[in-house]
Amino acid sequence: MLTTGRTLDGDGRPIPGTGFDLPPDGELADLLGRRTGAMTSHPSQAVWSAPLPAPKSDSETARSVGIYRPGYDGPPEHYHEHSVEHFEILSGEATFAINDRVEHVTAGETVTVETGERHTFSVGGDDLCYMLVEIRSPGRLRYVLPTLGGLAHDDEMTLSDPLQQAAIAQRLDGNTEFTELDPVVGRPLRSVLAPLARLGTYRGAYDKYTRDAFWERKVEQPEL
Incomplete structure (x- = not known):
């Protein structure tokens, strides 16, 4: 078995227990070998992602392989105002909560989340789960998603601010809405805080988190 995806410390050494294992000649290894950029992660959550070539039929679709250890409790519930997400489970199992329905899916099954549908998912079972993820019309998500993980890895910045x-x-406004706050409350609060953020050094997305060099310093990359 090959261990990869571990968080790297300040000296570039892998931190034990922060990665995942995979057969070096299996399906997941093949997918990671075809990645088009660096593998990303979140240092406190059991989740990794690697970009893959876009489908030939739609070059604007963002395609990736998502990798999750059992116990991953998913992203905060949200919905997309323009994007459609398609998930194809390749190994393991996941439970999707979409609006008021729950879908439990295993290897070989798919889930599609349409525009405007509230959703999140979690990973159970005992095995590593990995899936193909396609975001059609991703828009600003191409830049914001790397920022969410990048801020969590960055010693000089914090996502909790x-x-x-x-x-x-504010950067996601009109694209993606998180549902922890009622939009009637959340948007007015955002309209107050966003101008203050712009007066400082805060941005809704940072270019450095889209660069392979950042992730190669923070996350052990598969050598396949």
Whole structure:
């Protein structure tokens, strides 16, 4: 078995227990070998992602392989105002909550989340789960998603800062809405905080988190 995806410390050494194992000649290894950029992760959550070539039929679709250890409790519930997401489970199992329905899916099954549908998912079972993820019409998500993981890895910045959160929410406005706050409350609050964030150094997305060099310093990359 090959261990990869571990968080790297300040000296570039892998931190034990922060990665995942995979057969070096299996399906997941093949997918990671075809990645078009660096593999990303979140240092405190059991989740990794690697970009893959876009489908030939739609070059604008963002395609990736998502990798999750059992116990991953998913992203905060949200919905997309323009994007459609398609998930194809290749191994393991996941439970999707979409609006008021729950879908439990295993290897070989798919889930499509339409525009405007509230959703999140979690990973159970005992095995590593990985899936193909396609975001059609991703828009600003191409830049904001790397920022969410990048901020969590960055020793000089923090995602917990309310002004940083406001800047990200403002960047996603009209694209993606998180549902923890009622939009009637969340949007007015955002309109107050976002101008304050812009007066400082806060941005809704940072170019450095879209660069392979950042992730190669923070996350052990598969050598396949």
